[in-house]
Amino acid sequence: AQTVTQSQPEMSVQEAETVTLSCTYDTSESNYYLFWYKQPPSRQMILVIRQEAYKQQNATENRFSVNFQKAAKSFSLKISDSQLGDTAMYFCAFMGLGGAQKLVFGQGTRLTINP
Amino acid sequence: NAGVMQNPRHLVRRRGQEARLRCSPMKGHSHVYWYRQLPEEGLKFMVYLQKENIIDESGMPKERFSAEFPKEGPSILRIQQVVRGDSAAYFCASSPGLAGDSYNEQFFGPGTRLTVL
Numbered sequence: 001a002q003t004v005t006q007s008q009p010e011m012s013v014q015e016a017e018t019v020t021l022s023c024t025y026d027t028s029e030s031n032y033y034l035f036w037y038k039q040p041p042s043r044q045m046i047l048v049i050r051q052e053a054y055k056q057q058n059a060t061e062n063r064f065s066v067n068f069q070k071a072a073k074s075f076s077l078k079i080s081d082s083q084l085g086d087t088a089m090y091f092c093a094f095m096g097l098g099g100a101q102k103l104v105f106g107q108g109t110r111l112t113i114n115p
Numbered sequence: 116n117a118g119v120m121q122n123p124r125h126l127v128r129r130r131g132q133e134a135r136l137r138c139s140p141m142k143g144h145s146h147v148y149w150y151r152q153l154p155e156e157g158l159k160f161m162v163y164l165q166k167e168n169i170i171d172e173s174g175m176p177k178e179r180f181s182a183e184f185p186k187e188g189p190s191i192l193r194i195q196q197v198v199r200g201d202s203a204a205y206f207c208a209s210s211p212g213l214a215g216d217s218y219n220e221q222f223f224g225p226g227t228r229l230t231v232l
Contacts, residue, residue: 004157033218043204045158045223052218091157100171101210101219102148105157 002027002094006106013082014114020067021077021109023092031097034068036077039089039108048090051075082113117142119209119224120189127230134194134201136227140209147190148221149182152204164190165212197231204228 003026013019025034036048051059051068058066063083067076079086092106120139128134140147145166150158163171164184175182179197184190194201205228208221 043226043228045206045208045226047220095218097218100163101221102160102163102171102174103150103158103208103221104160105150107157 002029002096002104004092004094004104004106006092006109008109009107010110010112012112012114015082015084017082018078018080019082019111021079021090021092021111023075023077023106025073025075025092025094025104027073027094027096029096029098033095033097034066034075035093035095035103036064036066036075037091037093037105038086039091040087045091049077079111084113084115087111087113119207119222121205121207121224121227123227124225125228125230127232128197129232130198131196134197134229136192136194136205136207136229137189138192138207138209138224139189140207141222144209144211144222146210146212146219147184148208148210149190149192150206150208152206152226154203158206161192194229197229199231202229202231 005024032053034051038046038048049061049064063080065078089108091108094104122137147164149161152158160174162175162182179195181193204226206226207224210219210221
């Protein structure tokens with residue numbers, strides 16, 4: 001069974017700083033996707049960024065980028081020039097492409113951006 | 116194109132009552148997933164359905180919980196004889212259901228927050 005671990009329950013940085021959220025996962029599958037989701041106080045799940053395991057190039061979306069280390073099974077999220085609106089829970093998630101393609105989520109990291 | 120709809124957004128039930136949570140997938144999507152988020156935890160997979168079929172229910176509790184996705188109408192997650200431990204946010208996600216090992220993005224609804232008194 002796949003597992004996803006986020007070892008930082010909470011993080012706090014000043015506005016405009018760069019912050020990195022950690023995530024490790026365990027799987028025996030070779031074909032999979034990794035995700036970071038943002039959950040603001042509204043509780044809506046918002047997809048931030050997606051990484052395909054067979055692509056070596058790290059995904060980027062504007063201020064958000066990942067550091068994908070496949071051999072180490074590590075998938076960290078870097079937020080550059082952090083903004084107050086980035087305050088939220090962030091969840092790392094895994095999806096194997098065989099079978100049901102269900103998402104396996106980590107426990108989450110509560111990120112606070114301070115003015 | 117409307118997104119995934121869930122209703123009600125908030126549901127309060129007393130212990131022993133039944134809870135029915137509804138999910139209308141995005142237009143053109145034939146696959147639905149249900150996830151549960153207990154307080155201060157990540158989302159946990161419950162069940163995966165296609166129209167009129169349960170494909171994977173490995174995350175569903177063995178008793179009191181059931182799900183359906185009829186040919187017409189929304190998907191329903193039903194919890195019978197609710198207990199306080201069922202208090203959680205229940206999220207539905209839909210996907211287009213592309214064939215084979217193609218990636219199927221899941222689009223999440225806003226969730227239903229169930230409170231059991």
